[in-house]
Amino acid sequence: MKLSRRDALAALAGVGSASLAGCSGDGSTSLPVDSLVALAETLYPSAAAGHREFVETYVDGRTRGRPAEREALTETVADLNDVAREWYDGRLPGLARADRDTLLREVGVETAAPRRDGTLAERVRRVVDDLLYAFYTSPTGGELVGTSNPPGYPGGTASYHGGR
């Protein structure tokens, strides 16, 4: 099932960044998009497609006008890439999906609580949770688990009583 820009905008509307979501371009240059897409491919179910546009739009909108957030995100991804290089001889985008999955487990992300200034595992967990939030509050993410109108997505008032 293909994730779309519309899904990303929906997820963005659900975190309060809707007013920024229309724009794209300049702000996104410094984001580690390739690595985030690689992460999303690991985090989202294999039936999902269209990660790049979704992740790019979401992360750009989410961090636009919030330089500290953008910096924290970039730094966390760089730190994770450092570990990836040491343990797997490559950055996230170059690793196989299974290796990225193992890397996250080895770093301790599965059991860590999200914390912005925490350990690497806690900081990565925060990024992971944000990407999962985006997915599971988007219509396509919802569809994949059985709802066309997940909480956090303003999907109208038809679907709850049986319409689309």
Next chain:
Amino acid sequence: MSRAPSGRADLLVVGAGPAGSLVAREVAAAGHDVVVLDAGPRFDDEDRTERMAAHLRPDEGSPWPRDPERDGYTTGGRPYPLAASRVKGVGGSTLAWHGMAPRLRERDFELRSRHGVAVDWPLSYADLRPWYARAERALGVAGAADGAEGPPREAPYPMPAFPPSASDRILAEGAASVGLSTRTAPNARNSEPYDGDSPCVGYGTCRPVCPSGAKYTAERTVAAAEAAGARVVDRAPVRRLRVDGDRVTGARYTTPGGDHVQAAREVVLAAGGVETPRLLLLSATADHPDGLANSSGAVGRYFHDHLFAGVGGRVDRETRQHHVGFHTTESHAVYDEADPVVGIKLEFLNDAGPTPVGVALSDGSWGDELADRVREAYGGHLAVGALVEQLPDPSNRVRLDPETVDDTGDPVPRIEWSLDDRTRRGIERANDLQRRVLEAVGADLTWTVDAETAGPAAHQMGTTRMGTDPTESVVGPDCRAHDSRNLWVAGSSVFPTGGAMNPTLTIAALALRLGSRLADRLSGERE
């Protein structure tokens, strides 16, 4: 913004929830000077969606900031979760409320005459009926007059009802097979654009925050009161009322910038069912050693709430939970029965079971493994909830706790609360009906909230109750304190009994009635 007092106001209102803001709007619209003081902050409209995101993330707690230093409390008996049962801020607890907005039923005003228990209200449903209609317009209620057993109405609801949900249709079959009728649930929520506010767009997070503005909050009424000339001051908790004989002359309040006194001709307390009696008790003087307006000894007593009872289960069908965050169908079928004597309103939930994002962010895993778990955890849930009436009991009460003080050094409220056998029987009866409805549709039962685990529904009632006898009640039928010439109370603390209906529409009806009378009274004084 200056938090310094205005000159002597015609009316001072303590609390900017629905009760206080509706009184303020009515009186300001009649051209009088109105000052409203609220203990909490003003919340920006712009960050509503971020508050929703915080709510959806399982580790982030309440989206409405709680301040244990400012809002400390203690409990005795059954624990009462006060912090989760109110919001302090402009808009009051309606910032977090669910928005279910039913009227009380005729029987609720006549418990003593009909069943020989508790007390009658000094008002009847018929007395309140025109004010209910106005309250439904003020809050913007969507509903349908479809319940054969509903109390008589004089006009349609201001907005058409939200149609029954997919799960309502399943549960209504179950209800019919065990002989229970169902009806549309009235919602203070826009089913179409209303008064410049958005219709519901299905965020599904109504309780505790609606990002679209479709759910009524008292911020709307505050804006209308301000447009009519009222002055609303936030972060200004009132700590003492000033008295001179049988008149209240004003109130002392504390702001981030210091202490002030606001003088006023008339004073309305609308600080909720816990803080209103607390303020009266805190305002004790040598002449009123047991607290202000407390010659009856009833201030703080007869505290009661509704109990939430529920049963949930799962079926092997699509139930479409969490598409919206409010109920669309309820049942009053057993409400008026004599045994058990307490009222029971059944509610079909549209938000049973976990949310996808809630499971996703608390599970720890990711990828296909996570998606499988989310799918498995999310689908097929059904639940029937209930509000169960609790009869007033003088030993259930709000008092001052001299052992514990808040950030200003004042004793915090202590809530002493317990359940009697009648309420327990009501909860058991509700559970029995809930089980039968769910079993009738083939659900596997997964959880029960029973008499041991039932919690309050965040409806604090009874603590300044209304009556005609000044030895047994705090305010008269007009909501003026028996002991004072110019002190009034708005809110569910005046309810002698609370039925099993969510209280806010009745709070609003009484507030509009009080506001209208105060406006007339002040106009009379002016002439």
